[in-house]
Amino acid sequence: MAEQEMTEEQVKALQEKLKKMSPEELKEFQKQQCIFCKIAAGQVASKKIYEDDRCIAILDINPANPGHVLLMPKEHYAIMPMMPEELLGHLARIAKGLSHVLLNSLKTEGTNIFIANGTAAGQRSQHFMIHIIPRKENDKVGIEIVSGKFDEKKINEAAKAISDRISGKELAKAETKEEKKAEENRKEKEEAEEKGEEEKKEETKKEIGLDDIARLFK
Amino acid sequence: MTDCYFCEILKGKVKAHKIYEDENTVVIAHPEPAVPGHLLIFPKTHHTIFELMPDSEAEHLFNLANKMSMAVFEALHAKGTNMIVQNGAAAGQEIPHFAMHIIPRNENDGLELLWEPRQLNEEEMSTVELKLKEGCKNIGKIPVPEKKAEAKKTEAKEEKKEPGKAEKKRENYLIKQLERMP
Numbered sequence: 001m002a003e004q005e006m007t008e009e010q011v012k013a014l015q016e017k018l019k020k021m022s023p024e025e026l027k028e029f030q031k032q033q034c035i036f037c038k039i040a041a042g043q044v045a046s047k048k049i050y051e052d053d054r055c056i057a058i059l060d061i062n063p064a065n066p067g068h069v070l071l072m073p074k075e076h077y078a079i080m081p082m083m084p085e086e087l088l089g090h091l092a093r094i095a096k097g098l099s100h101v102l103l104n105s106l107k108t109e110g111t112n113i114f115i116a117n118g119t120a121a122g123q124r125s126q127h128f129m130i131h132i133i134p135r136k137e138n139d140k141v142g143i144e145i146v147s148g149k150f151d152e153k154k155i156n157e158a159a160k161a162i163s164d165r166i167s168g169k170e171l172a173k174a175e176t177k178e179e180k181k182a183e184e185n186r187k188e189k190e191e192a193e194e195k196g197e198e199e200k201k202e203e204t205k206k207e208i209g210l211d212d213i214a215r216l217f218k
Numbered sequence: 219m220t221d222c223y224f225c226e227i228l229k230g231k232v233k234a235h236k237i238y239e240d241e242n243t244v245v246i247a248h249p250e251p252a253v254p255g256h257l258l259i260f261p262k263t264h265h266t267i268f269e270l271m272p273d274s275e276a277e278h279l280f281n282l283a284n285k286m287s288m289a290v291f292e293a294l295h296a297k298g299t300n301m302i303v304q305n306g307a308a309a310g311q312e313i314p315h316f317a318m319h320i321i322p323r324n325e326n327d328g329l330e331l332l333w334e335p336r337q338l339n340e341e342e343m344s345t346v347e348l349k350l351k352e353g354c355k356n357i358g359k360i361p362v363p364e365k366k367a368e369a370k371k372t373e374a375k376e377e378k379k380e381p382g383k384a385e386k387k388r389e390n391y392l393i394k395q396l397e398r399m400p
Contacts, residue, residue: 047347050350057354062336063336066336066346080287081284081288083284085281088277089278089281092273093276095280098357101354101357102350110311112310113301114300117287119298120297120325135306136308137307141334143302143304144310145302146252147250150251155247155251157254159254159255162286163236165293
């Protein structure tokens with residue numbers, strides 16, 4: 001979609017309008033703006049290869065490889081966490097089927113299933129989708145997961161933070177917050193000695209909710 | 219399977235930082251992560267590739283991946299997550315046991331996971347479209363055994379019908395013959 005230039009006043013008016021909208025109205029508004037909703041509704045032409053009552057699969061017009069498929073729900077969801085479990089399960093099943101078709105029909109040697117949540121992860125559309133990309137040996141498609149070099153301590157801390165979050169220990173965090181702060185301070189000092197930049201990153205970390213992520217796509 | 223890294227972890231022969239475990243699935247911290255917080259989700263049953271996984275396991279794994287991704291967002295204050303399956307050696311799969319990567323992302327984190335977009339001509343696109351459309355007709359129809367039973371039933375019905383059809387044909391033939399008579 002070509003973005004039309006708006007005057008500052010128009011932008012302000014739009015922002016005000018968005019603020020006043022109820023979640024339902026907002027969803028409807030996003031839908032109206034979303035190219036993939038139009039494709040799903042058949043209002044915009046696409047190379048559709050699969051469709052059922054809940055989802056649609058089309059060919060990516062700028063594929064990583066010939067046969068690059070985009071699978072998406074017909075209903076508008078900006079990001080994955082907003083989707084109901086049942087629908088996500090359905091997409092998983094269809095993604096598996098599509099991957100199988102790519103292997104069979106195009107004689108590919110493998111597939112990548114790729115999901116991006118948030119612009120930082122490379123999500124470019126405001127409509128949740130699963131990429132299914134056919135792969136061949138040495139095709140030079142740049143989806144490579146390269147191990148980085150990190151301090152083992154850092155790796156373990158991240159892993160612990162995630163498992164704490166999952167096991168609900170997060171709730172009991174309030175008590176240990178002070179301890180953590182002390183620890184963080186110590187860490188920051190250490191990092192500052194090594195790199196000044198690292199510290200900045202720590203500071204810019206803010207609490208980010210799902211709504212904030214979704215908001216990126218308005 | 220003895221040589222499978224994930225199966226070894228399940229057996230407790232190889233140490234791993236387990237994040238979560240349920241009846242069917244395990245989540246571990248990647249031992250050599252792309253960034254800290256990089257997770258691996260895999261089914262407990264040894265399936266080499268996605269296609270060999272039962273639907274129910276695939277559904278569960280995707281939903282669990284979604285929850286893990288949310289935990290990554292919240293616990294690490296990540297600005298995004300990537301979920302990647304490397305299905306087959308050509309797609310970068312290194313361990314012959316299906317797994318999904320969950321990678322926390324931040325702006326300018328230095329990770330390069332995106333592809334170079336290509337432009338195909340109309341003919342190439344249409345050829346691929348036709349091939350895939352044909353293949354997609356079978357999605358969701360292959361592994362259901364009940365439907366096969368139904369198919370057999372209908373076949374049986376058709377066989378029963380056939381003698382009837384033959385009779386009708388004969389009747390028609392006779393009628394036609396009658397009509398031809400002067």
